Amino acid sequence: MSTAEETTGGEVEPWEEVTPDAARRLLVAAVEAFAERGYHATTTRDIAGRAGMSPAALYIHYKTKEELLHRISRIGHDRALEILQTAARREGTATERLADAVSSFVRWHAGRRTTARVVQYELDALGPDARAEILDLRRQVDAEVRGIIQEGVASGEFDVIDVHGTTLAVLSLSIDVARWFNVNGPRTPEEVGALYADLVLRMVGAK
Amino acid sequence: MSTAEETTGGEVEPWEEVTPDAARRLLVAAVEAFAERGYHATTTRDIAGRAGMSPAALYIHYKTKEELLHRISRIGHDRALEILQTAARREGTATERLADAVSSFVRWHAGRRTTARVVQYELDALGPDARAEILDLRRQVDAEVRGIIQEGVASGEFDVIDVHGTTLAVLSLSIDVARWFNVNGPRTPEEVGALYADLVLRMVGAK
DNA sequence: GGGCACACTAAGCGCTCGCTCAGCTTCGGC
DNA sequence: GCCGAAGCTGAGCGAGCGCTTAGTGTGCCC
Numbered sequence: 001m002s003t004a005e006e007t008t009g010g011e012v013e014p015w016e017e018v019t020p021d022a023a024r025r026l027l028v029a030a031v032e033a034f035a036e037r038g039y040h041a042t043t044t045r046d047i048a049g050r051a052g053m054s055p056a057a058l059y060i061h062y063k064t065k066e067e068l069l070h071r072i073s074r075i076g077h078d079r080a081l082e083i084l085q086t087a088a089r090r091e092g093t094a095t096e097r098l099a100d101a102v103s104s105f106v107r108w109h110a111g112r113r114t115t116a117r118v119v120q121y122e123l124d125a126l127g128p129d130a131r132a133e134i135l136d137l138r139r140q141v142d143a144e145v146r147g148i149i150q151e152g153v154a155s156g157e158f159d160v161i162d163v164h165g166t167t168l169a170v171l172s173l174s175i176d177v178a179r180w181f182n183v184n185g186p187r188t189p190e191e192v193g194a195l196y197a198d199l200v201l202r203m204v205g206a207k
Numbered sequence: 208m209s210t211a212e213e214t215t216g217g218e219v220e221p222w223e224e225v226t227p228d229a230a231r232r233l234l235v236a237a238v239e240a241f242a243e244r245g246y247h248a249t250t251t252r253d254i255a256g257r258a259g260m261s262p263a264a265l266y267i268h269y270k271t272k273e274e275l276l277h278r279i280s281r282i283g284h285d286r287a288l289e290i291l292q293t294a295a296r297r298e299g300t301a302t303e304r305l306a307d308a309v310s311s312f313v314r315w316h317a318g319r320r321t322t323a324r325v326v327q328y329e330l331d332a333l334g335p336d337a338r339a340e341i342l343d344l345r346r347q348v349d350a351e352v353r354g355i356i357q358e359g360v361a362s363g364e365f366d367v368i369d370v371h372g373t374t375l376a377v378l379s380l381s382i383d384v385a386r387w388f389n390v391n392g393p394r395t396p397e398e399v400g401a402l403y404a405d406l407v408l409r410m411v412g413a414k
Numbered sequence: 415g416g417g418c419a420c421a422c423t424a425a426g427c428g429c430t431c432g433c434t435c436a437g438c439t440t441c442g443g444c
Numbered sequence: 445g446c447c448g449a450a451g452c453t454g455a456g457c458g459a460g461c462g463c464t465t466a467g468t469g470t471g472c473c474c
Contacts, residue, residue, distance in 0.1 A: 022421075022422090038245065038247055038332075040248040041247040041332070043462085044462060044463080054422070054423050055423090055462090056422075056464080056465090057422055058463090059462095060420090060422070064462080065463090121386075124245065125245075125248070165394070165399075168387065169380060169402070169403065172383040172384070173376060173379060173380045173383070175383065175386075176379040176380070176382065176386075177379070179382075180379060187372070192372075195369055195372045195373075196376065198368075199373065203409050203410060229452090251431080251432060251433075252430090252431085252432095261454075262432090263434075263435085263453060263454080263455095264452055264453075266432095266434075267450090271433085272432070
């Protein structure tokens with residue numbers, strides 16, 4: 001485990017794949033601004049200012065303000081999906097894998113709250129094509145969680161009547177963490193992840 | 208039960224308290240526009256247009272665009288709080304009252320999804336004073352749910368380690384319905400309400 | 415050390431935003 | 445049948461938006 005991973009609670013520092021450096025600084029500035037004020041209330045002047053550049057510099061690296069949101073949303077969804085896939089495909093019972101999936105998914109939504117907020121709540125600001133691409137990733141996210149729950153039902157570990165509805169509820173519960181989680185609040189991302197994993201196991205009637 | 212109540216699944220048709228008629232039409236138009244596009248992406252011309260009026264007419268009835276959001280948010284939060292208070296103060300065990308609270312709260316978030324969306328997700332667009340007023344209502348909402356759960360724990364009906372965290376999760380789960388619920392989807396508000404009441408009873412370890 | 419590619423800035427264009435205001439219509443009271 | 449109040453409209457103001465363009469500074473290759 002690298003130093004960067006340790007300081008973010010086991011998760012890889014994101015945005016390192018974005019190059020050059022100026023493009024990454026702009027993107028990080030955009031994430032912060034979008035998370036604080038929302039996409040439509042954020043100005044390109046604000047983003048450039050946070051990155052220590054002039055408004056025009058943004059357009060060297062990105063065609064439009066919307067492209068910035070698209071890149072953020074794409075990378076964020078890729079990361080969220082990767083987290084769930086890692087948990088779903090490890091060794092272990094459905095109970096263990098569901099607890100792992102929920103706790104790591106929730107930990108990401110709490111620990112990377114600014115990113116998660118943009119990813120989960122600014123989808124409507126994307127154009128039709130980008131929106132469709134992201135919705136496809138969301139279907140994959142849904143399928144990962146549903147898969148674990150179905151396996152738990154099949155193995156007799158879980159007692160669930162409505163698998164689709166329960167999957168929706170589990171994801172919904174986890175995603176909403178990005179709305180209310182407060183970095184200066186009383187709970188750490190790890191604590192919320194552990195609590196939520198327990199609550200979800202209760203929801204699926206795990207033994 | 209009146210006809211209006213029957214057509215909205217037991218809930219009173221809102222906005223009837225807003226007068227005169229033109230002010231109500233503008234407010235209903237604003238709810239729809241804010242829910243579809245978000246507060247910042249909605250123009251005063253769009254709101255006035257939906258209400259069949261000129262842009263200037265809006266300012267006869269409301270001082271600013273923000274006042275519209277404030278009125279919507281205030282009325283919506285009052286209604287949400289009223290729903291929970293009704294469930295919390297009825298006769299019955301904590302189990303019955305929690306199931307009632309969650310199912311009716313969720314039913315409102317699904318059935319009145321456009322209003323709920325504005326109420327729950329556009330809080331940040333309010334100025335400091337209005338925001339503080341609404342946050343106080345949210346604390347009352349939280350207290351109602353926490354009260355039922357605490358009583359259930361005290362009576363031995365529930366098995367909950369972290370009452371505050373579980374309260375947060377129950378409310379979070381219910382509120383997020385406004386984000387994903389689709390009127391043309393496979394589930395009715397009543398079905399989601401019933402499913403969620405069951406899931407919440409599992410979360411609190413009800414017998 | 416001259417030339418050039420490239421990252422960046424200062425200035426500003428065209429547009430739309432929230433909001434204003436002068437004036438028009440309608441209508442109840444007398 | 446005239447009057448004032450109230451509800452509303454057409455036109456438009458100042459500001460700030462996303463984005464463009466002409467030009468500047470800097471560093472690398474030969």
